[in-house]
Structures are given as C-alpha cells and as structure tokens.
Amino acid sequence: MSxxxxxxKNLSIRFGSNAVIENLNLTVNAGEFLVLLGPSGCGKxxxxxxxxxxxxxxxxxxxxAGNDVTYAEPNERGIGMVFQSYALYPTxxxxxxxxxxxxxxxxxxxxxxxxxxxxxxxxxxxxxxxxKPSQLSGGQRQRVAIGRALVREADVFLLDxxxxxxxxxxxxxxxxxxxxxxxSLGSTMIYVTHDQVEAMxxxxxVVVMRNGKIQQIGSxxxxxxxxxxxxxxxxxxxxxxxxLRGDVSCERTAVKFTSGELCLALDADTFKPExxxxxxxxxxxxxxxxxxxxxxxxxxxxxxQLIEPMGNHRVVWIDMNGVTLSAVLHDEMDIRVDTPxxxxxxxxxxxxxxxxxxxxx
Amino acid sequence: xxxxxxxxxxxTQRRVTRGRPARRVxxxxxGIYVFLVVSxxxxxxxxxxxxxxxxxxxxxxxxxFLFGLPQQITFEPWxxxxxxxxxxxxxxxxxxxxxxxxxxxxxSVIFPIxxxxxxxxxxxxxxxxxxxxxxxxxxxxxxxxxxxxIYPLVKVLATAHLFGSLPGIVVIHIIFSMxxxxxxxxxxxxxxxxxxxxxxxxxxxxxxxxFFQLMLPMSTPIIVVGAIMQVTGVWNxxxxxxxxxxxxxxxxxxxxxxxxxxxxxxxLYNVNMAATILTSAVPLLVYFVSGRWFVRGIAAGxxxx
Numbered sequence: 001m002s003x004x005x006x007x008x009k010n011l012s013i014r015f016g017s018n019a020v021i022e023n024l025n026l027t028v029n030a031g032e033f034l035v036l037l038g039p040s041g042c043g044k045x046x047x048x049x050x051x052x053x054x055x056x057x058x059x060x061x062x063x064x065a066g067n068d069v070t071y072a073e074p075n076e077r078g079i080g081m082v083f084q085s086y087a088l089y090p091t092x093x094x095x096x097x098x099x100x101x102x103x104x105x106x107x108x109x110x111x112x113x114x115x116x117x118x119x120x121x122x123x124x125x126x127x128x129x130x131x132k133p134s135q136l137s138g139g140q141r142q143r144v145a146i147g148r149a150l151v152r153e154a155d156v157f158l159l160d161x162x163x164x165x166x167x168x169x170x171x172x173x174x175x176x177x178x179x180x181x182x183x184s185l186g187s188t189m190i191y192v193t194h195d196q197v198e199a200m201x202x203x204x205x206v207v208v209m210r211n212g213k214i215q216q217i218g219s220x221x222x223x224x225x226x227x228x229x230x231x232x233x234x235x236x237x238x239x240x241x242x243x244l245r246g247d248v249s250c251e252r253t254a255v256k257f258t259s260g261e262l263c264l265a266l267d268a269d270t271f272k273p274e275x276x277x278x279x280x281x282x283x284x285x286x287x288x289x290x291x292x293x294x295x296x297x298x299x300x301x302x303x304x305q306l307i308e309p310m311g312n313h314r315v316v317w318i319d320m321n322g323v324t325l326s327a328v329l330h331d332e333m334d335i336r337v338d339t340p341x342x343x344x345x346x347x348x349x350x351x352x353x354x355x356x357x358x359x360x361x
Numbered sequence: 362x363x364x365x366x367x368x369x370x371x372x373t374q375r376r377v378t379r380g381r382p383a384r385r386v387x388x389x390x391x392g393i394y395v396f397l398v399v400s401x402x403x404x405x406x407x408x409x410x411x412x413x414x415x416x417x418x419x420x421x422x423x424x425x426f427l428f429g430l431p432q433q434i435t436f437e438p439w440x441x442x443x444x445x446x447x448x449x450x451x452x453x454x455x456x457x458x459x460x461x462x463x464x465x466x467x468x469s470v471i472f473p474i475x476x477x478x479x480x481x482x483x484x485x486x487x488x489x490x491x492x493x494x495x496x497x498x499x500x501x502x503x504x505x506x507x508x509x510x511i512y513p514l515v516k517v518l519a520t521a522h523l524f525g526s527l528p529g530i531v532v533i534h535i536i537f538s539m540x541x542x543x544x545x546x547x548x549x550x551x552x553x554x555x556x557x558x559x560x561x562x563x564x565x566x567x568x569x570x571x572f573f574q575l576m577l578p579m580s581t582p583i584i585v586v587g588a589i590m591q592v593t594g595v596w597n598x599x600x601x602x603x604x605x606x607x608x609x610x611x612x613x614x615x616x617x618x619x620x621x622x623x624x625x626x627x628x629l630y631n632v633n634m635a636a637t638i639l640t641s642a643v644p645l646l647v648y649f650v651s652g653r654w655f656v657r658g659i660a661a662g663x664x665x666x
Contacts, residue, residue: 054559075565087556091578100574101564148560 004065004078004155005030005188006051011060013043013050020046021212023060028156028190033182036192037199038209039235044192045160047209051190052081052158065155075101077156080149084161086141088133088148094120095129098148115151122181123147139170146181159191163198175201196236200224208232226351230358233286233351239315239326241351242292244285248352248361257285257352260321262300267347271361283361286351289315292327294335298342304335318343415439415634422630438631442639446632448619455636458616462596462643464527465612469534470591473542474584476535481546482576486558487568496547503540511604518605525607533605534595542587549583550576585654593644613640 006028013021021043028034036044049055051062053074061070069077088097095116102112120126123143133141142162149157162178163171179202182189193199199206200220208215208223208231216228227233233241246259248266255266264285294316302320314329318341327343335341352361410427415438417431444454451457484492514533515524523529553576561571602612611619617640621633 049559052559052563054562073565074559074563079563081560081563083556083560085554085556087554087560089557089561089575091575100561100566104565104570148564152564 005032006156006190007063008047008051009061009063011047011050011062012058013046013055014058019058019212021050024212024214026207026214026217028188030188031186033179033189033191033202033204034207035199035203035205036190036207036209037196037235038194038215040194042209043212044194044209046212048158048160048190048192051077051156052079053077075105078154079156079158080152080154081158082142082145082149082160082162084164086133086145086165088141088144090133093130093132094125094136094144094147097133097144098151101148101152115153119147119150122150138166139174142166142174146178150185154187156188156190159189161193162191164193164195171198178202196238200236208235210235225349226360227286228360230284230286230353233353237288239289239328242287242289242325244287244323245355246283246285247280248283249280257283259285259323262321264299264345265347266350266352271352281361282355284353284355284358286353287325287345288349289326290328291346291349292318292325292343293346294327294329294333294341294343296342298344300344301340301342303340304337307335307337411634411638415631415638417631419627419629419631435631438629439635439639441629442620442632442636446620446629446636447623448616449623455613455616455620455639458611458613459639461606461610461616462613465530465534465602465606465610466592466595468531469538469595470588472531472535473538473591474587477539477542477587478546478577478580478584479572480539480543481548481550482572483568484543484547485550486555486571486576496543499540499543503544507537508600511600515604524605527606527610530602530606530610530612533601534591534598537601538591538594541590545583545587545590546580549580553579582654585651589647589651589654592647596643 006026008024008026008028011021011024011026012019024047026047036047038044046055050057051064053069053072053076057070061068063069064077064079074081089100092100098116098119099112102115107115116129117126120129123146125140125143125147128136128140128144133144136144142165146162149159159178163174166174175198182202191198191202203220205217206220206223207217210231216223216232218226223232224236227236227241230243234243244257244259244262246257246262248255248257248271250256255271257264257266300320302318302325304316305319305324306317308315308317312330316327316329316335318325318327329335353359354361413429413431414422414427416434416436418433418435418437421432442454443456445452446454448455448458483489484496514536518524518529518532523532557575558571561575566575596612597614598612599614599618602610603615606612606615617636620636
C-alpha cells in the first residue's frame, strides 16, 4: 500500500453566495493521522467532503499523492471514506457491502475474496460476513464501514465523525482500535470530530477550525499547552481554561498581571517584557484547571463554591471575588463547600492573550 | 428501513387504556361511535343494494322491495354481465373491457413507477442545476385540470400516429402520472440518508449502478404504494380511455357505461348491478388487500414536501 499525503491549496467552497471556506491551505503529510477539530458548522466536514470529491470546489486545488484531483470523481481519488451514520447499503450483506466498490471497478473475483477475507480478519468480522446491516450492533456496523473503506486499499482514509453515533464505552474501545489500525497500516488518515478527547488521543497533528478558517495546527500537546488564540484555548480542555481579564505591566525585569485587587507575578522567561509593546497592556490570562494548586501557603484566596467528584479526580469550583475558577484536584485533601481556601497558580504554564486581537502574546 | 412501519393507532390506544382502573364510557366517545356507524351505513347501503339486486331475478326486482334479501339467489345476472350483455354494438359482455383494462393498466403501472423512480432519484440525489425549477413545473402540471389538455393531446397523438391505440392510451397515463409518481419517489429518497449515496459515490457507483443496485432494492415500500395508486387510478379512469384508447381498446369503465346506457326493451337492473360490481372489483380488492400501504402512501406524499 503506497503512502501519500494530501495538499490543499487556496481552497474556497461556497454554497450559493455563502462562503463556507475561503482561501484555505493545508498540507497533510504522508502517514499522518490528522484530526480536524472544531464546533459544528465550522466547515471541517465540508473540507473533508471536498477532499473526497463529494462537494464542488469554487476555487483552489486539491492534490492527493501528488496528483491534482480537484475535479476528479470521488472513486478516482484513491480514497476510502467512513461516515458518521455508517452509510451501509441496507439490502446487501456485509460481504457485498465491503466488496461493492471492488465489484464496480471490475476487480477479479479471486482478488476481491482475498481482500475481503483479509480485512474481515483484521477487523474480526469473519463471522458476520453473511449478515445484513440491520442484524448488526452499532459497533459492528461501524467496523463494517471501516472495513468497506479498507478493502479499497486507498492511499488516504477520510473519516467523518465515525464514532459519534456510538455509546461512550464503545467509542473508547473503537478509538483505541482505530489508533492501532493506523499504527499497523501506516496510511494517511484525515479524521473529522468535534470531540476534543478523540482529537487529543488519536492525532499526530490537530487542526482546530472555526468559521471555515484554521485557527491552529499542531501536535495535541502543542495545541493544548500553547493555544494560539482565545478560541483554541477555550475549545480544548474539560473543564475549560480559566480566563482572567486584566492588565500586564512591567517593572524593570519583572512582569506583573493585575486584575482588580489581584496581583500575579508572571514568569519573565515566558513573557518577555518587550513583547508587551509598551509598559501596560490589556490582556486575558488563561490558566488551565490543573495548573491551579490548592495549598495552605498559596498566594491567592477564595471560597469553595462546588465540588464535582469525577472518580480519579475532583473538580473544585472556586469563587475568587466574583470570578469563578475551576481547579483539578488529584489528592485526597479535605476541602468543604463554602469554606475559604488558599491556592496558587503555576506561573510558567500560563497563557496570555491580547484582549482585542485575542491572539497569544 | 424497508420493514413496514407498524400502524401507530392501536399502540397509542393501548397506552391510553392501560393503568386506568375502570373504563368509563364518555358522551364524546358515544358520539364518535354513533357518527362512525351512521357514516358506515351511509356508504354501505348502496353497496348492499347493489349486491342484493344483482342476485335477484328480474321478476323479483319488479316486486319493488329494494332492500329485501333475494328469495331465490341466482348468479345468472353475473354470467350475463360477464359474457353476454351488449356493450353498444357487440354482445360479448364486459369481459372484453376487463381484458382491455388489464392490458392498459399493466404497462401504465410499470412504466410510471420506473420513470417516477428515476426522476425522484435524480431529483433528490444528483441535484443538477434547475432541478428544483423542473420539479416545481412538474408539480404545477398536477394542478391544471386534465380536461384542458385533452384537445392538444389528441392533436399531438394524432400527429405521432398513436391516437386511438393501446400505446397511445398508455402514453397518456404515463404523462399524467408523472407529477405524483415523481413526488412520491422524490420524497421517499429524500428521507434516505444522503451519506448512503455519498458512500456509493466514493465506491465508484455511477448514476445507473447506484439506482439499480442500491436505490431500487430499497424502494419496495414506495413501489407498492405507487403500484396501488396507479392500478386504482388507471382502472377507474373513464375520460382518457374514452377519448384516447380507440374502439378496440375501450377500458372496462367505458364498456360499463355502454352496458347501462344502451337499453333495448327492459332495463336489466340485476345485470347492470353485477357489471358494476365486476368493474369496481379490482380497485376494491386492491384497497382491501393493501389498505395499510395505501394510507402510508398518502401520508408519504402529504407530510414531506
């Protein structure tokens, strides 16, 4: 199976006069597991479907494995696709579902049998080959849908929210299987989801999208720890990042964040005084819940508003002079609702965004 | 998807009655039943009179007891109606009309369903430019009274040398069935997930392959509905058959009219009744056998649009 990448250049897609995607550029490296992440309506599915050739492109070009396929038919693009609703052909057995594409292209029967058997074995579908889709469970159906994409032995696999219709337990299971599958096949996969956990766990690179525009591209860790802008920062993470509005000012080499009575010293290595462009700037400070540490010697104080036990950790909601912060607590510390506590935050792991441009400083 | 949807009527009823200790008969319910019984009687009385009269001899009919049961049941009127009664000039009974109707109805059911299915499929999945416009025009055609188009169609068919022939009347039925058949199949296909079609496109299916291998096998319920509508519609047609079918192919309805309107001497009420029942037997049978599907078809056409 040849391994190849996808190259999207200056892509524009319009529905009527409504531009869904405008001038988008994206390079998917060969063998990569790229996840398109964003809220519904951000254009991620549209982008995927245009790569598949199911949506007409208004402008720009799409290359798969070095061939310009902008105007090629879906089956000429060397892709396999998995859909959210499985989209299995209800009147055909599992075997005929999987072999449909090969039969259309006139592959010799022996070769069809070989590929179907091979794929069925890989996905543990051997016992189900003669069943109809209506006789399968959700997880089995999605496996068949994945199998149908795999038998095409395509260069690139496109997956459109393939796990969204499954229940939570099955989703986790199939997620792991998908990752193992990618590991053993080594083929290029483009995966659309609105679920950040799926994005974080599966991706080699995550593309965060909003309103048809790419907000940030990076490894899951990069996107989580160094979000480019407020949107990315707020979209990733559960519970979400805490935001504090205030001013950053510098006094000699020290950088300070002030918001009302609150005053925090920032790490001078992460926030260079010269990046402020002046001695004062209105900013939004972002703090991940896991970077808030509750301890007696903390410089900050507040009242415990709510405690959410999550099994292996607790989420503590703290009221700090009218600002609500969430903190993740992993130890067995004894805290009670409506009691005052002290805490601090890790100065090196803070994110700082400009209030007007919402970009990272 | 292809499995028939259970009728919801008795399901809801069961839910309502369960858990209620004593079923009190309310005035409103009594009113509903009275209304239902009266309407049933209203519609069944003529049928009763028809059946009873067709089983009586003319002597008995002359006694004038319209609602009375036959004293001596005779099937002679049925035999006469089927094979001896005069329909205009010839006296072979209405069986020729029956077979004429069958040969008109068979192609007038198969072709509209096939063409309607292709239309509906193309309109809901291939969405070419102007598809909505085309569909709107087609639907508009359904609102124009057919009588307006009879004279132009006579001229057109005459030019094409199809006027007064079996292919001619079939073509007419195909044309007039197009709006409803297209609407029926378009709505059915619109209710199928678009992703199914997209998956088939990725698998390399072309227009006809996706239609014949994927869509048509999934269309059984709506094909049944379409067949019911076409069989009853074409069988009950009078005006098109009279105008376009030609002397050799007059359908049963036209022949029935001839039977009843051509009288030589005594009016044979029993034979007329038998002939009428025979003529309406096919649509009646279709309604009885497939009432559930028929309601579904009406709902499918009406609810989604």
